[in-house]
Amino acid sequence: MKKFIICPSEKKYRTIEDQFYTIGLIAAAAAVFLYPMLRRVRLPPCWFHLISGYYCPGCGGTRAVRALLHGRLLQSAWYHPFVPYAAFLYLYFMITQSVQRLSQGKLRVGMRYRNRLVWIAVALIIGNFIVKNLLHYFYGYILS
Secondary structure, three states: OOEEEEEOOOOEEEEHHHHHHHHHHHHHHHHHHHHHHHOOOOOOOOHHHHHHOOOOOOOOHHHHHHHHHOOOHHHHHHHOOHHHHHHHHHHHHHHHHHHHHHOOOOOOOOOOOOHHHHHHHHHHHHHHHHHHHHHHHHHOOOOO
16 A cells, blocks of 8 residues: 655655544544534535536435434435445444554554545445436436
């Protein structure tokens, strides 16, 4: 895996997994801190949907997060399949990396970055966009 120099004078290297782990820890701390405030916030409607009547690639993401936080996995996957996919990858990555780091590298179980995981995410987003708009166009379903 590629390593990135973070301190040229000391030749210290960080892998992409180190960077993702740091970002993951910051995101978890921010989520714990901001969650009580964000529960009261009402987001504006999607402009793409208001103007065109069709769903944008991100439509359903907020509802999917809300459903996932309430333990409704299938409903979350229906609203936007990327959300449970990303949540699973995040949890698996953070847990396996934590185990590896706490064992000081003795247990080499940490999940590694793979480009195919990103391509799966892109396919989920595009697939969600196409399927929901085709259903809306041909059948007039209101997919809420």
